[in-house]
Amino acid sequence: MSFAEFLPQLLPILILLGLVLAVIGALRRILLWRQGQESTIHWAGLFSIPQRYLVDLHHVVASDKYISNTHVATAGGFVLTALLVILIYLFDVATNILNYALLASSGLMFVGAVFVLMRRINPPPNLSLGPWSRLPYSLLIFSSSFFVLTLPASGLLPIDSGSWLLAILLVVGIIWGVGEMFFGLTWGGPMKHAFAGALHLGLHRRQDRFGGGRSTGLISIDLEKDKLGVEKPEDFKWSQLLSFDACVECGRCEKACPAFAAGQPLNPKKIIQDMVVGMAGGNTAKFAGSAYPGVELGSHKGGAVIPIVDVLLEANTLWSCTTCRACVQECPMMIEHVDAIVDMRRFETMEKGKTPGKGAEVLDNLNTTDNPNGHAPSSRMNWAADQNLAVFGSDVDRADVLLWIGDAAFDMRNQRTLRAMITLLRAAKVDFAVLGDCECDSGDLARRLGDEATFQRLAKTNIATMSQFEFKHIVTADPHAFHCLKNEYADFGGHYDVYHHTGFFADLVKNGKIKLNTNNAISLTYHDPCYLGRYNGEYDAPRYLLEAMGINVKEMERSKSKSRCCGGGGGAAVTDIPGKQRIPDMRMDDANSTGAEIVAVACPGCSQMLEGVVEPRPQVKDIAELMLDALCEEVV
Amino acid sequence: MIFDPSLNIVTLVSIGEHPLSGRPRRAEQDARALELGLKLVADNLQVLYIGQAKSPATVSVLKDYLGMGLGQIQVLDVPPQADISNTLLENFKANCPDIILTGGRAENGESSGMIPYLLAEQLNIPIVTSITDIVSIDMLTGLAEVLQALPRGQRRKIKVSLPFVASVDMAAPAPRQSAYGCAMRGQLVVKDFNQSIDDVGQRHWQVNSAQMRPKRLKIVKAKTAADRFKAATAKIQGGSGKVIYDSKESAQEIFKLLRDEEML
Ligand code: SF4
Ligand code: SF4
Secondary structure, three states: OOOHHHHHHHHHHHHHHEEEEEEEHHHHHHHOOOOOOOOOOOOOHHHHHHHHHHHHHHHOOOOOOHHHHHHHHHHHHHHHHHHHHHHHHHHOOOHHHHHHHHHHHHHHHHHHHHHHHHOOOOOOOOOOOOOOHHHHHHHHHHHHHHHHHHHHOOOOOOOOOOOHHHHHHHHHHHHHHHHHHHHHHOOOOOHHHHHHHHHHHHHHHHHHHHHOOOOOOOOOOOOOOOOOOOOOOHHHEEHHHHHHHHHOOOOOHHHHHHHHOOOOOOOOOHHHHHHHHHHOEEEEHHHOOOOOOOOOOOOOOOOOOOOOOOOOEEEEHHOOOOOOOOOHHHHHOOHHHHHHHHHHHHHHOOOOOOOOHHHHHHHHHHHHHHOOOOOOOOOOOOHOOOOOOEEEEOEEEEEEEEEEOOOHHOOHHHHHHHHHHHHHHHHHHOOEEOOOOOOOOHHHHHHHHHOOHHHHHHHHHHHHHHHOEEEEEEEOOOHHHHHHHHHHHHHEEEOOEOOOHHHHHHHHHHOOOOOEEOOOOOOEEOOOOOOOOOOOOOOOHHHHHHHOOOOEEEEOOHHHHHOOOOHHHHHHHHHOOOOOOHHHHHHHHHHHHOOOEEEEEEOOHHHHHHHOOOOOOOOEEEEHHHHHHEEEEOOO | OOOOOOOEEEEEEEEOOOOOOOOEEEOOOHHHHHHHHHHHHHHEEEEEEEEEOHHHHHHHHHHHHHHHOOOOEEEEEEEOOOOOHHHHHHHHEEEEOOEEEEOOOOOOOOOOOOOOHHHHHOOOOOOOEEEEEEEEEEOOOOEEEEEEEEEEEEEEEEEEEEEEEEEEEEOOOOOOOOHHHHHHHHHEEEEEOOOOEEOOHHHHHOOOOOOOOOOOOOOOOOOOOOHHHHHOOOOOOOOOOOOOOOOHHHHHHHHHHHHHOOOO
């Protein structure tokens, strides 16, 4: 038998074997996902997979042009090559066009693979090693093997060129390549990301995220259930389990995570990989990326029916998260880390009663006084004793604007912002009123600490209070309240037109209702609050206002969607998990490196966290305070 | 659990009241008594509430106690005019527990702080007040060692014979967090207690809301931080006190004090 006769007989068998094993693997993997809880299956999403890959996924990846081009070449080349290989070598449809196409596609894949390899010459620490270091070689071998194999068939080389040595090399190459690319696709190799990732893009739990949409509100749970929150991997929704399998271990989330950078025991990438271990069973020793800072690698194990906390990961890992969403924003696979973390926190808080730090105290206070610090509910309006505010219920029943005060009412620092806001609203002759002592905490903190019950109680109370009055918009200076009112109250029947004060003031300035002094030559940088920026996409209004004051904003390297959290979100300031440094200090360093003298903020939480950084440091001012300084008193 | 599970410990709980918002809550001392009980015998702890079982405030607060990980709370449902201490006594007469843990006083209502004393007196067993911990129990000799809280963080170890009543001090370890899930799933086992005894005395009472009591001004003499630190931490140097056994003489002494303070 010659080389020319031997290969054509072996090839279909190899390819068929690879495909059959891949199908078996796929079924096995699906069974793993089905261990999870029921949730809506968005079948229609499956048709949008290519579009979502090309638009939404690449929108994220494109911030790194190198890897996005590389991925298009490699993945596009691979999909084409695989299809053509099946056509030509399995079904024997050999036309010259197909052969040339295969040469082209495997060539493309080869070029892509070369770039993948180059990326891994000196890999940044956020990339995983292990099997992921093997992948570029597998890609090279797969593409080159089929390229060489097809050369004679395309007539570019004589049919019986090559020797037995080449034949054996080709066979080995094809076995390796098909093994990695077909078998590994569904049996847990690095290529698993393509199989799970495609399905995850189609069946994503938050379909609204695609096509330029946004879906950032936490998903509510039924409080009557036998188990609240997630204790074991099987308690996740099946679609969440699927999403974990889509992770490519690119570590973009790790690079963005403020808690990881601060040396707290959290790494969002590892959480996702730990969940994969949990779902499939095994231990964490094989993980080839960065550990949770301060936690030894490989000392944990998991299984679908084994509790997660204390066995698969430590509780402090969950409680380090500020829910800043930087990881979610950065993840090319659209994985929802924050959902998973909050799900597990829910079990810790509502079933085990183990909210760390000041958590238990804060939740108790919320339940007995409706504010996290346990101030008398009747003292909520004390700060405004000199402001003569119209209060819904006692002074008015309707107003254009309901001004949501939030817990800044109890904080002397942020009362300055509130006062500035009121002067501005009055200058613009806005008809507004407040809820007074009837306002309760928005529930943001409770929800992020996993206490869904307290959140729902507060939300329902606030909704019932507001339903008694007539107003067109809600305006608030607190992005956390803004987010809850806008995105999370709808589940309980609260539908409002909510503005953050920067958005509302931007409109007033545009309409000429507020006139600002334009010669403010201050050296200033602006810190984007997570709950305004990444959660609600508002990056422009604050910048518009600053520019309207004639300020040239010195942007930090990490700004807008890449902004670094101040460290105060998600109850992180309450649980206070120790790390090597503090997140607000790191953020202040970011600000310092712009040389700005003022950090403009737009959130009471940020102003507290950043003002907590020891001097000397830039001054911290809310945009409302800056506007007050720049307000032109109209002389009529 | 650190003690013999056959030990019969009952914790009495009441409906507390938040001092600022006036909302019902776990009473702080009772929750500490419950925490202590749970530490001693875990699931074998019996928890008892006596009052109006059907009021929504009662149910919500009892659920908060259940959230500390209790399977159930026994509820003796009595009408509002019932005399709690006598009813409790009826309940305990037949089956006196080894240890009865209570808070020092209720956060609302009469708030006389008399329940532990009345129980001890009527059951004819000892009482220890303001305890922070029970460190050991010797079942053979029937003696328990308890820690009693004294001012300024001091503790006194006391030996007491079983059975006894103990009121738990605010200095005892803080109660664990109440978890919503456990709270929802725990059971309130309501018993109609028809032998409840009316509080006859109360019938003729007039109830007014309390007046803020005037506070004695504290004059800080210390000039330096070191002095203030000393004043805040040093033991009170007694010395001016006397022990007087004669009743006439002691009455005289009290009379003199009241006069000195211009209260008479
Ligand atoms: S939300 Fe922020 S803090 Fe939490 S894991 Fe993601 S990046 Fe880290
Ligand atoms: S979770 Fe997303 S961002 Fe993080 S490593 Fe996996 S794929 Fe990359």
